[in-house]
Amino acid sequence: MQAELEKAARASGRASQNSNTGCGCLTVVVLGAICFGCWLWFWPKAWYEVKYSVSADHVSIDPKPHDCEFMKSPIGNKYCHYEKVVTLVPENSANPTDVYVTWQKVEDQ
Numbered sequence: 436m437q438a439e440l441e442k443a444a445r446a447s448g449r450a451s452q453n454s455n456t457g458c459g460c461l462t463v464v465v466l467g468a469i470c471f472g473c474w475l476w477f478w479p480k481a482w483y484e485v486k487y488s489v490s491a492d493h494v495s496i497d498p499k500p501h502d503c504e505f506m507k508s509p510i511g512n513k514y515c516h517y518e519k520v521v522t523l524v525p526e527n528s529a530n531p532t533d534v535y536v537t538w539q540k541v542e543d544q
Contacts, residue, residue, distance in 0.1 A: 483534045487523065496536040503540070514543040 503515040523531035
């Protein structure tokens with residue numbers, strides 16, 4: 436009886452150890468994905484560097500205008516928004532040398 440209890444205790448210890456290892460790996464993957472997403476969100480130049488295989492000094496990003504925002508004077512809906520326009524030099528190239536990001540104003544109906 437004692438031997439059976441010891442065997443059961445060892446088996447349950449192994450099972451909990453395996454589940455802890457799986458949770459640890461999942462945690463590392465999730466944290467890595469969050470860090471990568473934050474990196475791309477706060478440093479968009481890095482996204483274009485990776486996507487188009489160009490160096491940072493060949494990526495130009497214009498700041499997004501804010502004149503269509505609700506809280507800008509005069510306060511209220513401006514019925515417009517800005518869309519991102521990515522231009523590659525040379526155009527439609529598989530290996531661009533320069534990347535330009537600009538903003539185009541779109542009037543809402």
